[in-house]
Amino acid sequence: MKPAATDLEQLIQSELGPQLRPGALVVAGPAVAIEARASAVMATALRELVAEAQSAGAPLARCSDVAIAWSRDDQGRCVIELEGVGGPLTGHLNGGPVPGPEQCSALPRAGEGMIRFDVSERGVRIVVPARYVAGWSPIDGREIIAPAAAPPDPLIGRRVLVLEDQLIIALDLEALLREQGAAEVHLLGSAAEGLRFVASERPDVAILDVNLGSTTSFPVARQLLRLGVPFIFATGYGNEVEFPPELRAVPLVGKPYCIETMRKALLASCMALA
Numbered sequence: 001m002k003p004a005a006t007d008l009e010q011l012i013q014s015e016l017g018p019q020l021r022p023g024a025l026v027v028a029g030p031a032v033a034i035e036a037r038a039s040a041v042m043a044t045a046l047r048e049l050v051a052e053a054q055s056a057g058a059p060l061a062r063c064s065d066v067a068i069a070w071s072r073d074d075q076g077r078c079v080i081e082l083e084g085v086g087g088p089l090t091g092h093l094n095g096g097p098v099p100g101p102e103q104c105s106a107l108p109r110a111g112e113g114m115i116r117f118d119v120s121e122r123g124v125r126i127v128v129p130a131r132y133v134a135g136w137s138p139i140d141g142r143e144i145i146a147p148a149a150a151p152p153d154p155l156i157g158r159r160v161l162v163l164e165d166q167l168i169i170a171l172d173l174e175a176l177l178r179e180q181g182a183a184e185v186h187l188l189g190s191a192a193e194g195l196r197f198v199a200s201e202r203p204d205v206a207i208l209d210v211n212l213g214s215t216t217s218f219p220v221a222r223q224l225l226r227l228g229v230p231f232i233f234a235t236g237y238g239n240e241v242e243f244p245p246e247l248r249a250v251p252l253v254g255k256p257y258c259i260e261t262m263r264k265a266l267l268a269s270c271m272a273l274a
Contacts, residue, residue, distance in 0.1 A: 005134035006039035008032045008078070012068055015046040020066060029070035030136060032078055038132035041115050049082075049124070076130030154205055154230070154266035156181035161203035163220060164234075165189045165212045173207070173257050180259055194220035198227065205266050206231035210241050210252075221247055230269035232262065 009027055011034070017025050034042065070080040116127040160182045164170040167189070174185045186203065188194050190212055197203075198220065206224055208217035210233050217233070224231045225246065235241055236255040243250075249272075251265035 005033035005035050008034050008070060008080075011039055011043060012046070015043055016066060016068075026067045027069070028067075029080075030072070032070065032072070032136050033134040034078065034128060035132040035134050038115055038128055042126065042128070045115075045117060045126070072133075072136055076133065078128040078133050080126040080128070082124045082126065152270075153181070154263060154270050157183050158204040159184040159186070159201075161186050161188065161194070161197065161206035161208075161231075163188050163191070163194045163206065163208040163212065163217050165209060169255070169257075176257065176259055180263070191215050191217055191219050195223060198223050198229075202227060203229060205229065205270070207262065207266075208233050210235040211237065218244060218247060221250065228273055230266060230273050232265040232269055234262075 008029070009031070012027055013025065067083045068080065070078055073079050115129070115132070116125075118125045118127070155177060158181075160177055162170060162173055162177070162185060164173060164187065170187045170189070174187055177185050186197060186201070188197055194208075194217065206220075206229060208221055208224075208231055210216055210218075221231065221233070232251045232253055233241075233243075233247075234253050234255055234257065241252075251268050253261050253265050
């Protein structure tokens with residue numbers, strides 16, 4: 001059974017509240033639930049902040065105020081600002097050690113996102129990626145609003161068709177795609193091979209080199225359009241390629257291949273067919 005999410009304010013109150021004098025902890029922000037694994041990492045980090053402040057030479061309870069505010073940014077992340085005013089916590093946050101990346105990145109990898117901890121002159125900023133935010137509610141707390149579902153990754157677990165006539169480039173791209181989680185990568189070097197493949201197989205996504213020797217990949221592209229398979233074009237010739245009207249909206253990436261550029265282009269192609 002999936003562990004329950006944790007209310008952010010309750011987490012902060014339980015970890016810092018007992019360490020401070022009554023009324024010293026000031027919190028502000030909309031009700032938000034944090035996924036259980038992220039909550040565990042955050043709780044550990046808050047306890048380490050408390051321990052480091054206490055080891056600085058004075059009880060944390062002598063801090064005059066600790067202000068914590070959070071909000072949702074335009075990427076759906078929860079951004080938490082923690083500022084100590086007076087007492088050893090301020091000195092700790094501004095000049096003392098804080099949990100390093102090796103301590104604060106225990107959250108299991110899920111794609112690219114992890115909780116991020118940054119130190120500024122005023123305190124600590126904690127950024128929780130949207131994937132670890134279980135739900136938001138308005139400030140009055142009456143209704144939980146589930147975050148929009150993230151679109152599926154266009155590579156992880158996918159069957160990828162690669163149409164590329166340069167063998168070394170094709171092999172490098174295959175290795176790159178497999179590193180990014182592709183389940184299968186089918187390398188083909190000509191439009192004829194591509195047409196034979198899609199006549200009997202249906203890839204999940206495709207990457208088509210525009211120029212294949214004396215021909216192009218346009219016949220394969222048209223067949224993929226008919227099948228509803230998301231695909232992108234790749235070229236080393238900049239914007240000099242003349243595309244037929246029905247293919248001008250297909251995303252185009254340049255060579256050498258960049259995994260992030262390809263992922264974004266494939267995602268755009270997938271969303272266009274959704």
